[in-house]
Amino acid sequence: xxxxxxxxxxxxxYAGYQIQPxxxxxxxxxEKALAKMHKGEKVKVTAxxxxxxxxxxxxxxxxxxxNLSIPPHNWKRALDSMLPQDIHIAEAxxxxxxxxxxxxxxxxxxxxxxxxxxxPDIFKRHYTTHIKFxxxxxxxxxxxxxxxxxxxxxxxxxxxxxxxGSKVRTIHRASIEQEGAELVFIFKGxxxxxxxxxxxxxxxLEVGRGERNxxxxxxxxxxRERKAAGKTAPPHGLFLWQVDY
Amino acid sequence: xxxxxxxxxxxxxYAGYQIQPxxxxxxxxxEKALAKMHKGEKVKVTAxxxxxxxxxxxxxxxxxxxNLSIPPHNWKRALDSMLPQDIHIAEAxxxxxxxxxxxxxxxxxxxxxxxxxxxPDIFKRHYTTHIKFxxxxxxxxxxxxxxxxxxxxxxxxxxxxxxxGSKVRTIHRASIEQEGAELVFIFKGxxxxxxxxxxxxxxxLEVGRGERNxxxxxxxxxxRERKAAGKTAPPHGLFLWQVDY
Numbered sequence: 001x002x003x004x005x006x007x008x009x010x011x012x013x014y015a016g017y018q019i020q021p022x023x024x025x026x027x028x029x030x031e032k033a034l035a036k037m038h039k040g041e042k043v044k045v046t047a048x049x050x051x052x053x054x055x056x057x058x059x060x061x062x063x064x065x066x067n068l069s070i071p072p073h074n075w076k077r078a079l080d081s082m083l084p085q086d087i088h089i090a091e092a093x094x095x096x097x098x099x100x101x102x103x104x105x106x107x108x109x110x111x112x113x114x115x116x117x118x119x120p121d122i123f124k125r126h127y128t129t130h131i132k133f134x135x136x137x138x139x140x141x142x143x144x145x146x147x148x149x150x151x152x153x154x155x156x157x158x159x160x161x162x163x164x165g166s167k168v169r170t171i172h173r174a175s176i177e178q179e180g181a182e183l184v185f186i187f188k189g190x191x192x193x194x195x196x197x198x199x200x201x202x203x204x205l206e207v208g209r210g211e212r213n214x215x216x217x218x219x220x221x222x223x224r225e226r227k228a229a230g231k232t233a234p235p236h237g238l239f240l241w242q243v244d245y
Numbered sequence: 246x247x248x249x250x251x252x253x254x255x256x257x258x259y260a261g262y263q264i265q266p267x268x269x270x271x272x273x274x275x276e277k278a279l280a281k282m283h284k285g286e287k288v289k290v291t292a293x294x295x296x297x298x299x300x301x302x303x304x305x306x307x308x309x310x311x312n313l314s315i316p317p318h319n320w321k322r323a324l325d326s327m328l329p330q331d332i333h334i335a336e337a338x339x340x341x342x343x344x345x346x347x348x349x350x351x352x353x354x355x356x357x358x359x360x361x362x363x364x365p366d367i368f369k370r371h372y373t374t375h376i377k378f379x380x381x382x383x384x385x386x387x388x389x390x391x392x393x394x395x396x397x398x399x400x401x402x403x404x405x406x407x408x409x410g411s412k413v414r415t416i417h418r419a420s421i422e423q424e425g426a427e428l429v430f431i432f433k434g435x436x437x438x439x440x441x442x443x444x445x446x447x448x449x450l451e452v453g454r455g456e457r458n459x460x461x462x463x464x465x466x467x468x469r470e471r472k473a474a475g476k477t478a479p480p481h482g483l484f485l486w487q488v489d490y
Contacts, residue, residue: 010367086370087367119335122255122330123301123372125255
C-alpha cells in the first residue's frame with residue numbers, strides 16, 4: 001500500500017530535509033520512525049522536494065510504501081506518535097500505487113515571513129526574518145507584478161545548483177500581505193529553482209529599502225546571471241506552504 | 246545611577262528567572278552580561294519577581310545600579326547586544342535612586358495562551374498549551390467573573406510556597422479572549438501567589454471541559470486548601486505580561 005502524507009516541520013533544529021551523512025534531517029527522522037514501525041526494516045520516504053537547513057514546512061508532501069495492516073485512517077496518529085515534537089503528520093491517506101510525491105507535482109506555494117520593525121519579536125525569531133529598516137511595501141508590490149508570469153529565472157538560481165535543464169518557470173502569483181509589523185511574501189508557481197524564493201525575497205527587500213527601483217527587475221531577468229539579483233534572504237523566514245498535484 | 250529595564254525573554258531554554266546553582270537562568274545571563282560591561286565586577290540585578298522554568302516574559306521589570314558613564318538612552322542597545330537572542334531589553338531608562346523593581350510593584354498582568362484544537366500547531370508548541378478536547382468558553386468566562394475581586398487565594402497557591410503572610414489578593418480582571426483556535430486568559434491583580442495563575446488556568450480548563458460547574462469556584466475559595474482547586478497548568482503557556490508601579 002502507498003501512503004501519501006502532509007508533513008509539517010519546524011526546520012530550526014535540522015540540517016535540512018534531505019538525509020545526509022552529518023547532521024539531523026527531517027527525512028532521517030521520518031525513516032527512523034517508519035523503521036521502528038516496520039520491525040527495523042528500512043522504508044524509503046520520497047518528498048516533493050528538499051528544503052534547506054532552517055527552512056520550515058506547513059505542506060511538505062511525502063509518499064512511502066508499506067505492508068503493515070494499519071487502516072489508512074489510523075496511519076496519521078500511528079506515525080505521528082513516533083516522531084519528535086517538531087515534526088507533525090497533518091494528514092495521511094492511501095494513494096494510487098503509482099502516485100509519486102516528487103514527479104507528480106504540478107505546482108508549489110512558498111511563503112516568506114518578515115518582521116519589519118526596529119524592535120525584534122524574540123518569540124518569532126526562528127520563524128520570521130527581522131528587518132529593522134523601514135520597507136516601502138508599495139514598491140515591493142510593484143516589483144512582485146514583474147515577477148509574475150513565465151520567465152527565465154537563471155538570475156534567481158543559486159550558482160550551486162546541479163540543474164542542467166531549462167530555468168524557465170511560471171510564477172502564477174507573487175504578492176505581499178501585511179499585518180502590523182509582519183509581511184508575508186507569497187509565491188505560487190509551476191516550479192522553483194535552488195534558493196529561488198530566498199533570492200527573490202532578498203532582491204525585493206533591496207527594492208523595499210530603496211536600493212533598487214521596481215523596474216530594475218526586468219534587467220535582472222535579462223542578465224541571466226546570479227550576481228544581477230540581490231542577496232539570498234536567510235532560511236528561517238521561509239515555509240514550504242503547499243504542494244499541488 | 247539606577248537603571249530600570251523592561252525585559253522580554255523566551256523561557257524555553259531556562260531553568261526559570263532566578264539564579265540557582267544548577268541550570269541556566271535569565272538572571273544569570275543578565276548578570277553575566279553586566280559583569281562583562283563592568284570589567285568583571287559583579288552587578289546585582291533585582292526583578293519584579295521570579296518566573297518558573299519554561300515561563301516567558303513580555304514585561305519583566307528589573308533594576309540595577311551602575312557607575313558606567315553610558316547615557317541612559319544608549320543603555321538599551323549596549324546591554325541588549327551582550328545578551329543571547331532569547332533575552333531582549335525592550336526598554337531602559339534612568340530610575341529614581343530609591344526605585345525598587347520588587348517592592349514598588351502595585352500590580353501585575355499575566356497572560357496564559359491555550360491552543361484549543363485537535364491538531365497541534367508545532368510552531369506554537371513552546372508558547373501555548375495544546376488542549377485537544379473542546380472547551381466551553383462561555384462556562385470558563387462565567388467562572389472568571391467569580392475570580393475577580395478580593396479573595397483568599399490559599400486554594401490557588403502551591404503548597405511549596407514559603408509565604409507566611411496573608412494569601413488575600415485582589416484580581417481586577419480575569420477574562421478570556423478568543424481568536425480562532427487560540428484562547429488568551431488574562432489576569433490583572435494586586436499580586437499573585439506561587440503558581441497561582443497556572444492553578445487558576447488549570448481549574449478553568451476543568452470548567453471548560455465540563456468536569457466542574459463555574460459556580461463551584463465559590464466552594465474552592467472557601468475550602469482554603471490546594472487540593473480543592475484543579476491541576477497546575479503547564480508553564481510554557483504562561484507569560485508575565487506587564488508590571489505596574
